Amino acid sequence: MSVLVIAEHNNKFLKASTLNTVKAALEIDAEVHVLVCGFNNDEVVKQTSAIEGIIKVLQINDDLIEHQLAEQLSQVLVQISKNYTHILAPSTTFGKNFMPRAAAILDVSQISDISAVVSADTFIRPIYAGNAIATVQSSDPIMFITVRPTSFEPVESSGGNAMIEKITFNPEEIKTKFVNREEAQSERPELGNARIVISGGRGLESADNFKLLNEIADKLNAAVGASRAAVDAGYIGNECQVGQTGKMVAPELYIAVGISGAIQHLAGMKESKIIVAINKDEDAPIFAIADYGLKADLFEALPEFSKELDLLNNIAK
Amino acid sequence: MKILVAVKRVIDYNVQIRVKSDQTGVEMDNVKMSMNPPDENAVEEALKLKDSGIATEVVVVSIGQEKCQDTIRSAMAMGADRGILIKTDVSIEPLAVAKILKAIVEKEQPDMVLLGKQAIDDDSNQTGQMLSALLNWPQGCFISKLGINDKTITITREIDEGLEHLEIQLPAVVTCDLRLNEPRFASLPNIMKAKKKPLDVIAIENLEIDISPRVKFLKVEEPLARKGGVMVADVKELIQKLKYEAKVI
Numbered sequence: 001m002s003v004l005v006i007a008e009h010n011n012k013f014l015k016a017s018t019l020n021t022v023k024a025a026l027e028i029d030a031e032v033h034v035l036v037c038g039f040n041n042d043e044v045v046k047q048t049s050a051i052e053g054i055i056k057v058l059q060i061n062d063d064l065i066e067h068q069l070a071e072q073l074s075q076v077l078v079q080i081s082k083n084y085t086h087i088l089a090p091s092t093t094f095g096k097n098f099m100p101r102a103a104a105i106l107d108v109s110q111i112s113d114i115s116a117v118v119s120a121d122t123f124i125r126p127i128y129a130g131n132a133i134a135t136v137q138s139s140d141p142i143m144f145i146t147v148r149p150t151s152f153e154p155v156e157s158s159g160g161n162a163m164i165e166k167i168t169f170n171p172e173e174i175k176t177k178f179v180n181r182e183e184a185q186s187e188r189p190e191l192g193n194a195r196i197v198i199s200g201g202r203g204l205e206s207a208d209n210f211k212l213l214n215e216i217a218d219k220l221n222a223a224v225g226a227s228r229a230a231v232d233a234g235y236i237g238n239e240c241q242v243g244q245t246g247k248m249v250a251p252e253l254y255i256a257v258g259i260s261g262a263i264q265h266l267a268g269m270k271e272s273k274i275i276v277a278i279n280k281d282e283d284a285p286i287f288a289i290a291d292y293g294l295k296a297d298l299f300e301a302l303p304e305f306s307k308e309l310d311l312l313n314n315i316a317k
Numbered sequence: 318m319k320i321l322v323a324v325k326r327v328i329d330y331n332v333q334i335r336v337k338s339d340q341t342g343v344e345m346d347n348v349k350m351s352m353n354p355p356d357e358n359a360v361e362e363a364l365k366l367k368d369s370g371i372a373t374e375v376v377v378v379s380i381g382q383e384k385c386q387d388t389i390r391s392a393m394a395m396g397a398d399r400g401i402l403i404k405t406d407v408s409i410e411p412l413a414v415a416k417i418l419k420a421i422v423e424k425e426q427p428d429m430v431l432l433g434k435q436a437i438d439d440d441s442n443q444t445g446q447m448l449s450a451l452l453n454w455p456q457g458c459f460i461s462k463l464g465i466n467d468k469t470i471t472i473t474r475e476i477d478e479g480l481e482h483l484e485i486q487l488p489a490v491v492t493c494d495l496r497l498n499e500p501r502f503a504s505l506p507n508i509m510k511a512k513k514k515p516l517d518v519i520a521i522e523n524l525e526i527d528i529s530p531r532v533k534f535l536k537v538e539e540p541l542a543r544k545g546g547v548m549v550a551d552v553k554e555l556i557q558k559l560k561y562e563a564k565v566i
Binding site: 005010032069070071092093094096097099100101102103104105107108109111112113122126127128129130131133134135136137138139140174175176177178179180181182183184192196222228231232236237238239244245247252253261264270272274275276282287288289290291292293294295296301304305308309312 | 328330333336354355378410411416434435437438439440441442443444446447448449450451453454455456457458459461471474475476477478479480481482483484485486489494495496510531532533534535536537538539540543544546547548549552553555556558559560563565566
C-alpha cells in the first residue's frame with residue numbers, strides 16, 4: 001500500500017496545506033510519496049523532500065505544466081495512479097479542481113474534504129455545512145481523497161530527507177489556455193493557517209471601513225477574513241471569504257466583527273479554538289457559538305480594541 | 318448555442334438540518350426543499366445568454382424523485398425552455414450523476430453545460446469536474462465571470478489566492494460560484510407558463526448506467542456542540558479575558 005499526496009505550491013514555495021495533507025496520508029500508511037508538478041520547481045522539490053516522514057518526492061519539471069491546469073494534472077495522475085492505493089490532495093480550490101476529474105477518468109469515486117481517518121478505507125467528513133458528520137467507507141480500488149487542512153495538524157516541514165525521482169510529463173492536447181492570475185498580495189499571514197483571524201461582515205458597511213480591521217490585524221499578526229455578504233458587497237476580495245463555499249479556517253483565535261453568523265459562515269470557522277463576536281444585535285446567532293461576546297457598535301469598539309492592544313503591548317514592554 | 322443546466326433539489330439553505338436519531342442520515346420529511354443555490358446561478362447565467370441572443374435553447378436536467386419536477390419547473394419559471402427529469406428514488410453519487418449527465422449530453426448535444434460548483438447538502442464539489450472528464454471536454458470551475466467568444470469562452474475562476482483567467486474551447490463544462498450573477502425571481506405569469514412547458518421524465522433504468530454506490534455511509538452524527546460562552550461588558554474586559562483567561566493574545 002502506498003499513498004500519493006499532490007503538493008500544493010506556486011513553483012516558488014510549498015503551501016502549508018501540503019503539510020496537513022501529508023499528516024492525513026501518514027495516518028493511512030507509512031509509505032507516503034509526494035508529487036510536485038510544475039516548472040522551475042527545484043526549490044519546491046527541495047522543500048518537499050525535507051518534509052518529515054515521507055519516503056519519496058516525484059518531480060515533474062516542464063514548462064507545459066507550469067500552471068498546473070486540471071486537465072494536465074489529471075493526465076499525470078492517470079499515468080501514475082496504478083502505483084498507489086490512495087491519492088490525496090488538500091481540499092482547497094487547487095485540489096477540488098483536478099481531483100474529481102482524475103477520479104472520473106479512472107472510474108473511481110472521490111471522498112471530499114475528510115476531517116479524520118478511521119482506517120485505510122473509512123473516513124469522516126462533514127456534510128450539510130458541518131451540521132452533520134458522516135462516516136463513510138469506500139470500496140474503490142484507488143481512493144481519491146481531498147483533505148480538510150484545518151482538521152489535521154501539519155507535519156514538520158524539516159528534518160526529512162526523501163529521495164527525489166524525476167518523472168516525465170507526457171502531454172496530451174488540451175483545450176484550455178491559461179491567461180493569467182490575479183493574486184492578492186498581503187504581508188499578513190495566510191488566512192488558511194494564521195494563528196489569529198479577524199473577519200468582517202456586512203456590518204462594516206464599506207471597503208474603507210475594513211481598515212479598522214486591518215489595523216488590529218497588523219497589531220495581532222492576524223489574517224483578515226470576511227463573510228460572503230462582505231465579499232458580495234465588494235468590501236473585500238473573494239480570497240478572504242470564510243464559509244461553506246469559501247475557506248475553512250480553525251485558528252486559535254477568531255474574531256467576528258459585524259457578522260451575524262449564518263450557518264454558511266459558521267461552517268467555515270466554528271472549529272476555531274476561541275471565538276470572539278462583536279455585534280450590535282444581541283440576537284445575532286454568532287453569539288450562540290462565541291466564547292466571548294461583546295454587544296457593541298463596532299465603529300466604537302474597534303478603535304478602542306486597537307488602543308487597548310497598544311496599552312497591553314506597552315505594559316508587556 | 319444550446320445550453321444544458323443541471324440542477325439539484327436540496328434542503329433549503331435556510332433550514333437548520335436535523336440528524337436522524339438512528340444515525341442513518343438527516344431528517345427529510347416535511348422539510349422545505351429548494352434548488353441548490355449555485356445551480357440557480359447556473360440557470361441565471363444560461364438565461365442571460367438567452368436574453369442577449371447568444372443561447373437559442375436552455376434545457377434543464379435534474380436527477381431524483383418525482384418531486385424534482387418542482388425544481389425543474391422553478392427553473393422553467395425563471396425562463397428555461399424545457400426540462401428533463403431522470404427519475405430515481407435512490408441517492409446517486411457524483412460519479413454516477415456525471416455518467417447520467419454524460420448520457421443526456423450525448424442525446425441533447427449542447428455547446429455548454431452549466432452546473433453549480435457544489436451542492437449544499439453533501440458538499441462534494443465533484444460533479445462538474447467528473448462530467449467534463451467523462452466527456453473529455455475542458456472544464457471551468459468555480460467561475461464568477463463568463464465571456465462568450467466565437468468558439469471559445471473566457472472565464473474568471475475564484476481561487477484561494479484570488480482570481481484565475483482561462484480561455485476554454487467549446488464545448489465545455491462550467492461550474493458556477495454564487496458571485497457569478499444575481500438569480501432572477503420568477504413572476505407569477507411565468508410560473509403559470511412554466512406549467513405548460515415540456516418536461517420529459519425518464520426512468521433511470523432506461524439509461525442502463527451503473528449507478529451502484531462506491532461509498533457506503535456507515536453513520537451520520539450530530540457535530541459536537543460548542544459550549545456557549547460569556548458576554549463581556551466592554552472592550553477592556555474582552556482584552557483582559559483574551560490575554561489572561563484564554564491566553565491567545
